[in-house]
Amino acid sequence: MKLLYIDCCITVHGSASRTAALAETFLSAWRAAHPEADIETLDLKTLTLNPLLGNALRLRETLQGEGRTEGASFALARQFAAADRIVIAAPYWELSFPAQLRLYIEHIAAQGITFDYTSQGQVGLCRAEKLLFLTTAGGSLEANCGSEHWRALCPFFGIGEYHFIGAPMQDVKEIDHEALLRDALSQAKALAESF
Numbered sequence: 001m002k003l004l005y006i007d008c009c010i011t012v013h014g015s016a017s018r019t020a021a022l023a024e025t026f027l028s029a030w031r032a033a034h035p036e037a038d039i040e041t042l043d044l045k046t047l048t049l050n051p052l053l054g055n056a057l058r059l060r061e062t063l064q065g066e067g068r069t070e071g072a073s074f075a076l077a078r079q080f081a082a083a084d085r086i087v088i089a090a091p092y093w094e095l096s097f098p099a100q101l102r103l104y105i106e107h108i109a110a111q112g113i114t115f116d117y118t119s120q121g122q123v124g125l126c127r128a129e130k131l132l133f134l135t136t137a138g139g140s141l142e143a144n145c146g147s148e149h150w151r152a153l154c155p156f157f158g159i160g161e162y163h164f165i166g167a168p169m170q171d172v173k174e175i176d177h178e179a180l181l182r183d184a185l186s187q188a189k190a191l192a193e194s195f
C-alpha cells in the first residue's frame with residue numbers, strides 16, 4: 001500500500017509550523033500502524049507550478065483529447081491517481097488554502113487519468129479509497145472552503161471516503177489554543193489506525 005503525502009505546509013513559523021506538526025503526528029502514527037506500507041512525499045512548498053494559461057493550456061487540452069498523457073506534464077496526475085491513500089496538509093489561508101494547492105488541483109485534474117467523462121457522466125478514476133485533509137487556522141474554521149473543496153473533489157476523483165482534521169484559533173492568544181492543537185493531534189493519532 002502506498003500513501004501519498006502532499007506537503008503544502010507553507011509557513012512563517014519555521015520548524016514550529018502547527019500544520020506540519022499535525023501532519024507529522026498523523027504520518028508517524030500511520031507508519032506505526034502500517035509498517036509494511038510506503039509513504040511518498042510530494043513537497044509543494046518548493047515545487048514550481050505554473051497556472052494553466054494560453055499555449056500551455058491549449059497543448060494540455062489537445063494532449064488529453066488525443067489520450068497522449070504519458071508525458072512529464074501529467075506526472076502529478078498519474079502519481080495522484082495511483083496512490084492508495086492520500087494525505088494533504090496546508091494552512092488555512094483566506095478561508096481555504098494557499099494558491100499553490102489550488103494550482104496543484106489544476107495539474108492533477110487530467111481527463112483520462114484522474115477522471116473521465118462517459119455516457120454515465122463524469123466518473124473518477126483514482127485508486128485511493130481515502131483522503132485526509134489537515135489544516136490549522138489562526139481563527140475560526142467555520143467557513144472552511146478548503147475542506148469543502150476537498151470534500152467535493154473526492155467524488156469527482158472517485159475517492160470514496162473523505163476525512164478532515166483541523167485546529168482552529170491558533171493565533172488567538174487569549175484562549176487555550178494549545179489545547180485545541182492537542183485535540184487535533186489526538187484526533188490525528190486516533191484516525192491513523194483505521195485510515
Ligand SMILES: Cc1cc2nc3c(=O)[nH]c(=O)nc-3n(C[C@H](O)[C@H](O)[C@H](O)COP(=O)(O)O)c2cc1C
Pocket residue numbers: 009010011012013016017018019020091092093094095096136137138139140170171
Ligand atoms: C497569508 C496568510 C493567510 C491567512 N489567512 C487566514 C484566514 O483566512 N483565517 C484564519 O483563521 N487564519 C488565517 N491565517 C493564519 C493561519 O491559518 C494560522 O497562523 C495557521 O496556524 C498557520 O499554520 P502554520 O503554523 O503551519 O504556519 C493566515 C495566515 C497567513 C500567513
